[in-house]
Amino acid sequence: MSPNDLAPPTLAAPQSRLRPQSVAIVGATGAVGEALLQCLHQRHFPLSRLRLLASPRSAGKLLPFDDEQIPVEPLTADAFAGVDIALFSAGGARSRSFAPAAVAAGAIVVDNSSAFRMDPDVPLVVPEINAGDIAGHRGIIANPNCAAIIAGVPLWPLHQINPIRRLVITTYQSASGAGAAAMQELLDATRGYLDGNEPAPRVMPHPYAFNLFSHNTEIDPATGYNDEETKVIRELRKIFAAPDLRITATCVRVPVLRAHSIAINVTFDRPMTPATARDILATAPGLRVVDDAAHNHFPMPREASGQDAILVGRLREDHSDPSGRSLAMFVAGDQLLKGAALNAVQIAERL
Amino acid sequence: MSPNDLAPPTLAAPQSRLRPQSVAIVGATGAVGEALLQCLHQRHFPLSRLRLLASPRSAGKLLPFDDEQIPVEPLTADAFAGVDIALFSAGGARSRSFAPAAVAAGAIVVDNSSAFRMDPDVPLVVPEINAGDIAGHRGIIANPNCAAIIAGVPLWPLHQINPIRRLVITTYQSASGAGAAAMQELLDATRGYLDGNEPAPRVMPHPYAFNLFSHNTEIDPATGYNDEETKVIRELRKIFAAPDLRITATCVRVPVLRAHSIAINVTFDRPMTPATARDILATAPGLRVVDDAAHNHFPMPREASGQDAILVGRLREDHSDPSGRSLAMFVAGDQLLKGAALNAVQIAERL
Numbered sequence: 001m002s003p004n005d006l007a008p009p010t011l012a013a014p015q016s017r018l019r020p021q022s023v024a025i026v027g028a029t030g031a032v033g034e035a036l037l038q039c040l041h042q043r044h045f046p047l048s049r050l051r052l053l054a055s056p057r058s059a060g061k062l063l064p065f066d067d068e069q070i071p072v073e074p075l076t077a078d079a080f081a082g083v084d085i086a087l088f089s090a091g092g093a094r095s096r097s098f099a100p101a102a103v104a105a106g107a108i109v110v111d112n113s114s115a116f117r118m119d120p121d122v123p124l125v126v127p128e129i130n131a132g133d134i135a136g137h138r139g140i141i142a143n144p145n146c147a148a149i150i151a152g153v154p155l156w157p158l159h160q161i162n163p164i165r166r167l168v169i170t171t172y173q174s175a176s177g178a179g180a181a182a183m184q185e186l187l188d189a190t191r192g193y194l195d196g197n198e199p200a201p202r203v204m205p206h207p208y209a210f211n212l213f214s215h216n217t218e219i220d221p222a223t224g225y226n227d228e229e230t231k232v233i234r235e236l237r238k239i240f241a242a243p244d245l246r247i248t249a250t251c252v253r254v255p256v257l258r259a260h261s262i263a264i265n266v267t268f269d270r271p272m273t274p275a276t277a278r279d280i281l282a283t284a285p286g287l288r289v290v291d292d293a294a295h296n297h298f299p300m301p302r303e304a305s306g307q308d309a310i311l312v313g314r315l316r317e318d319h320s321d322p323s324g325r326s327l328a329m330f331v332a333g334d335q336l337l338k339g340a341a342l343n344a345v346q347i348a349e350r351l
Numbered sequence: 352m353s354p355n356d357l358a359p360p361t362l363a364a365p366q367s368r369l370r371p372q373s374v375a376i377v378g379a380t381g382a383v384g385e386a387l388l389q390c391l392h393q394r395h396f397p398l399s400r401l402r403l404l405a406s407p408r409s410a411g412k413l414l415p416f417d418d419e420q421i422p423v424e425p426l427t428a429d430a431f432a433g434v435d436i437a438l439f440s441a442g443g444a445r446s447r448s449f450a451p452a453a454v455a456a457g458a459i460v461v462d463n464s465s466a467f468r469m470d471p472d473v474p475l476v477v478p479e480i481n482a483g484d485i486a487g488h489r490g491i492i493a494n495p496n497c498a499a500i501i502a503g504v505p506l507w508p509l510h511q512i513n514p515i516r517r518l519v520i521t522t523y524q525s526a527s528g529a530g531a532a533a534m535q536e537l538l539d540a541t542r543g544y545l546d547g548n549e550p551a552p553r554v555m556p557h558p559y560a561f562n563l564f565s566h567n568t569e570i571d572p573a574t575g576y577n578d579e580e581t582k583v584i585r586e587l588r589k590i591f592a593a594p595d596l597r598i599t600a601t602c603v604r605v606p607v608l609r610a611h612s613i614a615i616n617v618t619f620d621r622p623m624t625p626a627t628a629r630d631i632l633a634t635a636p637g638l639r640v641v642d643d644a645a646h647n648h649f650p651m652p653r654e655a656s657g658q659d660a661i662l663v664g665r666l667r668e669d670h671s672d673p674s675g676r677s678l679a680m681f682v683a684g685d686q687l688l689k690g691a692a693l694n695a696v697q698i699a700e701r702l
Contacts, residue, residue, distance in 0.1 A: 166671050170521040170614045172563055172605065186561070187545065194542050205646075210537070210608045211653040212523055214665060214681065219644040224625060224667035226647075246671035250614045250679055254523065255606050257561045263521045263601045265616075274575060293570040295556075296577075302562040314565060316575035320517050320597035328601055330565065 020048035023348070024083045024107070026098065027090030028052035028063060028072055031180040032112055035341035036087055037065050043345060053079055054090070080105035085348050088112060089340065103139035108351055110141050110344045114227075117142040117235060124238045127346040128286040129156045134350055141347055146339030147171050147228065147251065148235040151262050153338070154312040154331050157284035159240065162272050165325070168265040169232060169249040173215060174301060176258035176335045178203055183257055190255070208255055215251035226251060259301035260339060261332040271324035274315040286338065287312050299332035310338055371399035374699070375434045375458070377449065378441030379403035379414060379423055382531040383463055386692035387438055388416050394696060404430055405441070431456035436699050439463060440691065454490035459702055461492050461695045465578075468493040468586060475589045478697040479637045480507045485701050492698055497690030498522050498579065498602065499586040502613050504689070505663040505682050508635035510591065513623050516676070519616040520583060520600040524566060525652060527609035527686045529554055534608055541606070559606055566602035577602060610652035611690060612683040622675035625666040637689065638663050650683035661689055 023040065027033045033054070040047065052063055053075040062069040073079060075094065080086060080102040088095045088102075089112040099109045099116070116122040123133035124142045126149050134141055144152070151169055158164070175186040182203045192198035193209035206213045217227035225233075228251040237245050254261075282289050290299050291313030299311035310333035318326035333339055374391070378384045384405070391398065403414055404426040413420040424430060426445065431437060431453040439446045439453075440463040450460045450467070467473040474484035475493045477500050485492055495503070502520055509515065526537040533554045543549035544560035557564045568578035576584075579602040588596050605612075633640050641650050642664030650662035661684035669677035684690055 168519050168616050168669075168671065170601075172523070172603065190541055190561075191545050194538065194545075206648075206651060207653055210541075210606060211651055212605060212607060212612060213651045214647060214649045216647060219647065221644060223670070224644060224665070246673070248616065248669040248671040248677075248679060250521075250616075250665070250681065252523065252612075252614070252681075254563060255561060256563060261563060261603075263603070265519050265599065265601075293572060293575060296565060296567060296570065297557075298565045300557060300562055300564045302558055314575070314601070318519075318599040319574070320519065320599040322597070326599075328599060330601065330603075 020046040021084040021348070022049040022051070022082055023047055024051040024053055024080060024086045026053045026075055026086060026088040026094065029054045029058045029061065030089060031176055031183065031336055032089040032340045035336040036089065036344065037063065039337065039341045039345040041066055043349070045345060045349065049082070051079070051083065077101040080107050083107040085110065085351060087344050087348065089344070099140055108137065108139060108141065110143060110347050112143040112340055112344055114145065114231060116140050117144065117231070118238065124235060125347050126152055126239055126343060127350060128153050129239055130241070131350055134347060143340065143344045143347065144235045144239060145228070145231040146177055146335045147173060147260055147262060148232050148239065149339050149343055150260050150310055150331060150333035150335070151232065151264060152236055152239055153286045153310050153333070154281060154284070154329065155264070155266065156240065157280050158266070158268070158272070158277055161280055162268040162270050164245065164266055165269055166246040166267040167236070167248070169247065170263040171249070171251045172254045172256065172261040172301070173251060174254065174256040174258050174260055174335055175208070177260065178216065186255055186257060204253070210255060212252055212254045215253055225249070256301045257305070258334060258336055259304035259332050260335045261299065261301050261330065264329045264331065265318060265326060266329065267321060267326040269325070272327060274317055274327060277315050277327055277329070281312055286310060289313060291315055299330050301332050304332035304334050306337070307334055308337055308342055371397040372435040372699075373400040373402070373433055374398055375402040375404055375431060375437045377404045377426055377437060377439040377445065380405045380409045380412065381440060382527055382534065382687055383440040383691045386687040387440065387695065388414065390688065390692045390696040392417055394700070396696060396700065400433075402430070402434065428452040431458050434458040436461065436702060438695050438699065440695070450491055459488065459490060459492070461494060461698050463494045463691055463695055465496065465582060467491050468495060468582070469589065475586060476698050477503055477590055477694060478701060479504050480590055481592070482701055485698060494691065494695045494698065495586045495590060496579070496582040497528055497686045498524060498611055498613060499583050499590065500690050500694055501611050501661055501682060501684035501686070502583065502615060503587055503590055504637045504661050504684070505632060505635070505680065506615070506617065507591065508631050509617070509619070509623070509628055512631055513619040513621050515596065515617055516620055517597040517618040518587070518599070520598065521614040522600070522602045523605045523607065523612040523652070524602060525605065525607040525609050525611055525686055526559070528611065528690075529567065537606055537608060555604070561606060563603055563605045566604055576600070607652045608656070609685060609687055610655035610683050611686045612650065612652050612681065615680045615682065616669060616677060617680065618672060618677045620676070623678055625668055625678060628666050628678055628680070632663055637661060640664060642666055650681050652683050655683035655685050657688070658685055659688055659693055
């Protein structure tokens with residue numbers, strides 16, 4: 001049996017124990033909104049009601065769910081009456097504007113934006129890592145940055161056995177992290193390039209066809225790190241409850257549609273062999289080990305797309321650290337699923 | 352003036368001192384062969400004669416050079432009579448078969464394949480780094496692996512000021528490194544994907560459209576490193592004359608056509624600030640600093656394509672190393688030019 005034939009261990013959805021919930025999706029028409037609908041459907045989330053909220057220009061649009069057509073309603077401060085759980089994915093500004101109203105109306109907010117992630121009163125949760133933090137919420141639970149989730153899930157079970165001392169994270173991030181418009185831009189730019197009439201960039205700062213560029217977020221002039229890198233570093237520390245964990249990150253946008261890949265160089269407290277790490281990862285939740293050197297088959301974004309599990313492999317000793325404490329690994333995870341919507345629905349399942 | 356407006360320092364071609372040479376290109380019809388012709392032309396390489404050699408199936412084909420149409424001749428062991436310099440770029444097997452015949456006929460071979468690179472009798476040369484090693488040749492001079500060249504040129508001037516102690520190299524490698532057929536496969540696969548009928552992979556082991564995968568070279572079962580990674584590590588050590596330099600590498604193929612990008616995490620012997628590194632790189636040969644945080648403008652493969660200079664930027668302190676000795680940087684260089692043909696022609700200019 002090759003390593004990638006291992007059945008993925010999954011976190012079972014505990015919905016049989018849940019009473020049906022009234023759920024609202026804020027940002028229902030976006031790329032993550034669409035994935036949220038897909039996750040609620042596929043995981044048979046027990047719904048008493050599903051409401052779809054979006055900007056006024058999308059109001060009235062019908063979105064399919066479970067053989068029904070559900071109308072999109074305009075997002076307003078008084079739209080949350082009777083809502084148990086509000087899944088926000090409409091950007092930080094809308095979360096800051098409307099999440100307090102949702103909480104005041106009695107809803108618990110699971111927020112996919114970065115608005116509240118570093119607030120000490122807001123749990124930042126990856127269920128495979130720190131589901132217990134959910135209990136401390138005061139109405140808002142934050143869903144982490146996609147790259148932090150995708151790096152964190154495979155690192156956590158290793159960290160439990162042998163504490164991580166340093167991480168060098170290098171990403172290959174897909175268009176989907178910048179939303180549906182960015183995915184369309186990649187498709188349009190590529191078709192235009194092939195036809196000899198590439199359109200000018202709209203969402204992205206640089207031509208995207210057959211190109212890659214530093215992550216398109218603001219750069220801190222003091223450190224030179226962009227916002228994405230700072231999020232990965234700070235959020236991993238918070239999720240791992242390891243405020244001093246030494247992490248550096250380089251975040252790069254690549255011409256891939258919807259799954260992020262990450263090269264991780266990890267240094268542990270004590271020596272760790274690739275075989276030991278592989279064994280630990282093979283039974284850890286949310287992962288699938290894809291590490292088939294004979295067939296040059298390792299995690300790839302095309303194979304990770306549409307998958308709940310994060311793919312992990314290319315486990316090797318980093319011989320540049322003679323202490324035997326450093327490993328190289330490569331992961332790929334669907335940015336829209338485990339990197340966003342799936343993680344949010346998993347949090348909602350635990351509420 | 353923004354940093355990327357800096358004029359690129361270049362190694363001037365010393366051709367005015369050369370007597371005209373009889374040059375043969377072996378593998379003239381390949382992607383690197385085409386770039387070799389371009390470099391000889393653009394650099395006004397003093398030619399007494401130019402012969403184009405390739406497999407028998409390409410023989411008779413005419414290739415344009417300097418307003419002439421030069422016929423391709425079949426590559427045979429007795430094709431090298433009267434040749435001063437033979438630029439080989441037809442794969443390791445052909446180099447092993449025919450380079451000794453070329454040397455026996457009196458030619459000096461500059462070999463772009465990996466056949467002789469680690470031979471202790473063969474200099475492995477990047478002119479910006481170790482041009483002096485050329486003098487010790489015994490008929491063959493090896494052109495290094497493209498990723499080793501592109502990483503090595505920006506690292507060398509820093510290493511002169513503050514010796515490098517460790518390198519974590521993570522690549523984003525283009526299709527061109529696998530030849531013209533791989534570039535065509537990326538174009539065809541992408542167009543097919545957009546049209547809903549993606550062709551099966553031919554040259555590459557995995558679907559290439561909007562995908563990335565571990566570098567398509569054989570993997571050492573003992574270490575888990577692929578051949579490309581092993582080349583980068585061993586060749587950088589040889590070029591730098593630093594046999595114990597601690598290096599790890601992760602080599603990844605991305606859906607980009609012809610320039611390689613590399614994220615480099617470098618630890619020096621002593622603390623090094625990004626500003627100091629930027630100053631050193633700004634005056635070093637073969638480089639152009641592209642490090643404009645205000646406009647999110649850093650090295651990109653589309654901008655590096657067709658450029659002689661390697662682009663270097665995103666210089667940042669790696670705060671995961673509290674000693675202040677580690678920097679992050681990002682480079683992009685044309686795989687066909689400085690990564691292959693240009694470097695070979697620069698070596699030939701020095702013969």
